[in-house]
Amino acid sequence: MLAARMHGYKQPLVIEDIKVPEILADQVLVRVGGAGMCRSDVQLIDGYFAEALQTKFPITPGHEIAGLISAIGDRVPESTQLAIGDQVVVAAGWGDSICRQCRLGNEQLCEHGSWPGFGPPGGYAEYVPVPYRQLIKIQHRLKWEELAPLTDAGVTPYRAIKKLRAAGVLGPDRVMAVFGASGLGSYAVQYAKLLSAGATVVVFARNDEKLAIAKERGADFTINTRGKSLADLHDELFKLTGKRKIDAAIDCVGAAETIQTGIGLLATAGAFVSVGLVGTRIDIPLFPFTAGELTYHGSFWANYADLQEVLALAQQGKIQHSIKKIRFQDVNENLEILRAGEIIGRAVIVFDVDADAAPDTDANTAQKPASAA
Ligand code: FEH
Numbered sequence: 001m002l003a004a005r006m007h008g009y010k011q012p013l014v015i016e017d018i019k020v021p022e023i024l025a026d027q028v029l030v031r032v033g034g035a036g037m038c039r040s041d042v043q044l045i046d047g048y049f050a051e052a053l054q055t056k057f058p059i060t061p062g063h064e065i066a067g068l069i070s071a072i073g074d075r076v077p078e079s080t081q082l083a084i085g086d087q088v089v090v091a092a093g094w095g096d097s098i099c100r101q102c103r104l105g106n107e108q109l110c111e112h113g114s115w116p117g118f119g120p121p122g123g124y125a126e127y128v129p130v131p132y133r134q135l136i137k138i139q140h141r142l143k144w145e146e147l148a149p150l151t152d153a154g155v156t157p158y159r160a161i162k163k164l165r166a167a168g169v170l171g172p173d174r175v176m177a178v179f180g181a182s183g184l185g186s187y188a189v190q191y192a193k194l195l196s197a198g199a200t201v202v203v204f205a206r207n208d209e210k211l212a213i214a215k216e217r218g219a220d221f222t223i224n225t226r227g228k229s230l231a232d233l234h235d236e237l238f239k240l241t242g243k244r245k246i247d248a249a250i251d252c253v254g255a256a257e258t259i260q261t262g263i264g265l266l267a268t269a270g271a272f273v274s275v276g277l278v279g280t281r282i283d284i285p286l287f288p289f290t291a292g293e294l295t296y297h298g299s300f301w302a303n304y305a306d307l308q309e310v311l312a313l314a315q316q317g318k319i320q321h322s323i324k325k326i327r328f329q330d331v332n333e334n335l336e337i338l339r340a341g342e343i344i345g346r347a348v349i350v351f352d353v354d355a356d357a358a359p360d361t362d363a364n365t366a367q368k369p370a371s372a373a
């Protein structure tokens with residue numbers, strides 16, 4: 001099979017012909033239909049996670065994975081009802097299943113866990129082995145480019161906005177801000193509308209083309225922040241909403257400026273949630289934070305249940321996508337465009353796999369592990 005792999009940091013991926021992976025008894029072999037390209041993939045390639053992950057080369061990136069089941073290990077329980085030909089997505093936090101966070105359902109937070117594409121082989125390949133517990137079957141089939149990004153870009157802001165909702169800062173007469181209008185941001189604006197019970201949603205970004213998409217996705221107002229001071233942004237917000245401050249913010253960028261701007265715009269007792277990871281540090285003025293009783297939340301990726309909720313919304317046609325379809329052989333070129341922040345929406349590698357392909361064998365029949373090609 002073809003795979004695009006890292007053999008070192010800060011180098012282009014090498015597209016190579018390698019053996020189809022053999023699966024373990026509790027694994028399923030997924031023929032990859034779509035693999036989303038995330039900014040974290042660029043960071044992985046640049047060595048941002050080198051110390052934390054200590055991963056050995058070669059590494060096959062790609063943690064937004066959707067595909068068809070092509071083989072099922074001998075010890076995959078029949079009760080999973082997984083069958084050859086099923087359309088599935090891969091839930092990405094693979095925990096040890098025994099720690100507190102795993103038992104609470106937050107496997108993506110497991111200290112002993114792993115993430116596909118950051119150690120275990122990811123979706124920048126034609127096939128990927130996946131523990132059966134991490135698959136979610138899609139009942140109403142979706143296009144690859146609309147399905148794969150839901151496993152990260154399309155679910156990470158969903159979990160984060162649920163935290164703002166739980167913090168009690170959303171609702172009528174509230175202003176909710178979304179920072180960033182690209183991969184995560186174009187989904188975030190939709191969840192902001194869906195989950196904020198009537199709050200006014202304002203999207204802040206530096207690119208007019210991305211802001212126009214945010215408007216199409218439901219933003220009540222958009223503000224281009226380029227070259228503007230905090231005072232300018234308070235003024236512009238007032239002109240648009242009648243309020244100088246925001247009650248809630250999700251930061252899909254994670255740059256020093258978006259954090260400082262977002263916190264700087266927060267009203268008393270407002271809440272801010274970070275999902276973007278462009279920068280490395282949080283630096284905010286302490287007195288206004290404490291005296292204003294502001295709240296800062298981190299929110300990492302999403303758990304299985306969050307993903308099930310988002311998949312249900314998508315299968316009901318309630319989520320719109322902003323996608324750039326990529327051919328597998330163009331992966332390196334598009335990683336560079338991603339690095340420059342110039343992808344509009346989410347880039348998704350789409351393989352030549354028919355999403356509607358009928359199962360080629362009896363449903364629920366366990367298959368022997370795929371033999372090496
Ligand atoms: C994955 C692994 C490590 C850091 C960040 C990520 C994100 O892409 C998940 O939202």
Ligand code: ZN
Nearest residue numbers: 038039040152
């Ligand atoms: Zn990601």
